[in-house]
Amino acid sequence: MCTHHHARGPSTVGRRRFLIGAAGLVALSGLMLPPAPAFARAAPVDLPPPGPNDTCPVCGMFVAKYPDWIATVLFSDGSTDHFDGAKDFFKYLNDMAKYAKGRVRDDIVGMGVTDYYATERIDARDAYYVLGSDVLSPMGHDLIPHPTAEDAAEFSTDHEGKRTLRFDEVTMPMLLDLDSGKFDG
Secondary structure, eight states, rough: OOOOOOSHHHHHHHHHHHHHHHHHHHHHHHHHOOOOOOOGOBBBBBOOOTTOOOOOOTOOOOOGGGGGTEEEEEEEESOOESSHHHHHHHHHHHHHHHTTTTTTTGGGEEEEETTTTOOOOOETTTEEEEEOOSSTTTEEEEEEEEEEHHHHHHHHHHHHEEEEGGGGOOOOOHHHHTTTTTTOO
């Protein structure tokens, strides 16, 4: 049982007023900060979902069976290609001559990958990808997408991620290494 006597004199009241005032200033200063840069968070994207018979153009798997891993490319003519994970999505983008005959990147008007935690599709160009984690996609070792650097860092800590990449940093050698369980990047 506590036997201390707590004074409620002027010093305690003054301290309380100071803390309340300081909290108010901190709250107001937050309103005056410039907005976070647009690239800080990958925005959700509204892309058509795969149908039950849509297959990944890279590996041939039925994509709709894996809703937590879907990646999508939307073309200017309204057609789509869907993938069962970010790894195959990037393989496709890195070798469209092989996987998307007659199409080029300039035909693409939208790209989305599925955010690991929220399982919603986010803009692939603004996502953060964790390489070398202990989480496996339907295609094995994969790049795990996140909307923010903070989410990617938390995931890396929890799941032994080796490196976080941005869209333009992903290369075909990295993707092929993932197929072999190598994460040197």
